[in-house]
Amino acid sequence: MVTLTGKTLNVEEVKRVIFQKEKVEVAAESMQDVMNSHAAVEKIVQDDRTIYGINTGFGKFSDVLIDACDVKELQINLIRSHACGVGDPFPESVSRAMLLLRANALIKGFSGVRPALIEILVAFINQEVHPVIPQQGSLGASGDLAPLSHLALALVGEGEVFYQGEIYPSLKILEKKGIAPLTLEAKEGLALINGTQAMTAMGVVAYLEAENLAFKSELIAAITMEGLNGIIDAFEEEIHLARGYQQQVDTAKRMRMFLSGSKLTTRQGEIRVQDAYSIRCIPQVHGATWQALDYVKEKLEIEMNAATDNPLIFDNGNKVISGGNFHGQPIAFAMDFMKIAVAELANISERRIERLVNPQLNDLTPFLSPNPGLESGAMIMQYCAASLVSENKTLAHPASVDSIPSSANQEDHVSMGTIGSRHAHQIIRNVNKVLAIELICAMQAVEQRGVEKMAEATRAFYDKGREIVPSITKDRVFSKDIEACAEWLKHC
Known part of the structure; x- marks a missing residue:
């Protein structure tokens, strides 16, 4: 059970909730903060104070005052009108991560929602009911308005949800589960959709996949090292301590561990004096990717515990401030950084693939063919890797350098962070396939060298890999091997 406090959620807990379906609960003191904050909103409505989003319109309509009798209709109108997402669903x-992060943000006690709203978010998580949320349509400032509106639609019984692998009308599953649809009260619609939970949820899912791939990339590179009789000296600790980057030191240490006991690696001067950069510089390049991933993780964990709606309520409602915490710039930058860093894992992997298949660069059979020529x-696996790498270069263009005004120029600078997070996920999926190709080629290369000479760690990974992709004894449809290996790498 993961206990939400609004302050302490971390990536590992999110991973357990998302992928292991661990249930969540809200800390009692946080629920008290929710109640106090909602009481402040009720008093604002009773006192007829003019507060943005409670009794005014939204965006350019912020100067339009709303009668007290219409504040509930204002909130449901907001959700319906802002549910403009398009494209394939997340x-x-x-979607599950968005529910979790939205609940965690709202229990901080700055948003003015009722406990009932928190309870339905938690019920969706614990009963594995996940809103259908289109991926496209968010500018990443004023929050992820369109995606979060589709989340809110599911809560009020007007949207669609995933349940047990199928898509259903939300109301049908709410009735099946005995959950009453949410009726929005003052500020609750705005509180649900003003926030960065789409980009952050997509970002944390992408990060978790990237982290797994970064570890696997080193193990795969170690098998390539053996297939090419790579020089182990380049991973000696002194070299990496001399530069001073801890992530580089750590990568070199893992490479030494993976290759410990191998009879297929060489020492400098035995076969060649130096390896190519794609082999020799694995700690420097992969280590730099780890530096970026560490940065991304830090920003995601801050954002997962942030109050990102507007306005925010302080001092029991005596101070209500309109600001811009919904602006996704910090996550937009982090997503763009992750895009570039993870794309490099594929760039360097593709160069190692070339060294494995090019007969001018090794003494293996040309293109690792069992019968070269025939x-x-x-x-063509190398062609595929090159295509994916080239596609990544396009996707890695920073989304955050773009902005476009909206709401009649009231919202005149936006982050595009959600686009950045989506592109990061696409890049990671492409990298996964490139690494699968490297592994297939590396396994074929070590077979020619003698698998009995492999290190213990690399041999164990090779044996598992061979259960997914059999040895190449003749040409076949390798697309199926690449897809199967890529899927295995995501989960192994």
Whole structure:
């Protein structure tokens, strides 16, 4: 059970909730903060104070006053009108993460919602009911308005949800589960959709996949090292301590561990004096990716515990401030950084693939073919890797350098952070396939060298990999091997 406090949620807890379906609860003191904050909103309505989003319109309509009798209708109108998302839905894992992060933000006690709203969010999580949320349509400032509106639609019984692998009308599943649809009260619609939970949820799911791939990339590179009789000296600790980057030191240490006991690696001068950069500089390049991932993780954990709606309520309602915490710039930058850093894992992997298949760069059979000429072997796998790497270069263009005004120029600078997070996820999926190709080629190369000479760690990974992709004894449809290996790498 993960206990939400609004302050302490971390990536590991999110991982357990998303992928292991761990249930959540709200800390009692946090629920008290929610009640206090809601009481402040009720008093504002009773006192007929003019507060943005409670009894005014939204965006450019912020100067339009709303009668007290219409504040509930104001909130449901907001959700319906802002549910303009288009395109394929986010993966269920992202939808689940959005529920979790929205609940965690609202229990901080700055948003003025009722406990009932928190309870339905928690019920959706614990009963594995996940809103269908289109991926496209958010500018990443004023919050993820369109995606979060689709989340809110599911809560009020007007949207669609994933349940047990199928899509249903939300109301049907609410009735099945005995959950009363939420009726929005003052500020609750705005509190639900003003926030960065779409980009942050997509970001944390992407980060978790990237973290797993970054570890796997080193193990795969170690098998490539063996397939190419790589020089182990380049990973000696002194070299990396001399530069001073801890992530580089750590990567080199893992490479030494993976290759410990291998009879397929060499020492400098035995076969060649130096390896190419894609081999020799694994700690420097992969280590730099880890530096970026550490930065991304830090920003995600701050944002997961942030109050990102507007306005925010302080001092029991005596101070209500309109600000801009919904602006996704910190996450937009982090997503763009992750895009570039993870794309590099594929860039360097593709160069290692080339060294494995190019007969001018090794002494293996050309293109690792069992019958060169008659059979092409891994020739076109390298083409596929090159295509994915090139696509990543386009996707890695920073989304955060763009902005476009909205709401009649009231909202005149936006982050595009949600686009950045989506592109990061696409890049990570492409990198996964490139690494799968490297692994397939590396396994074929070590077979030619002698798998009995492999290190213990790399041999264990090779044996598991061979359960997914059999040895290349003749040409076949390698697309199926690449997809199967990529899927395995995501979960192994």
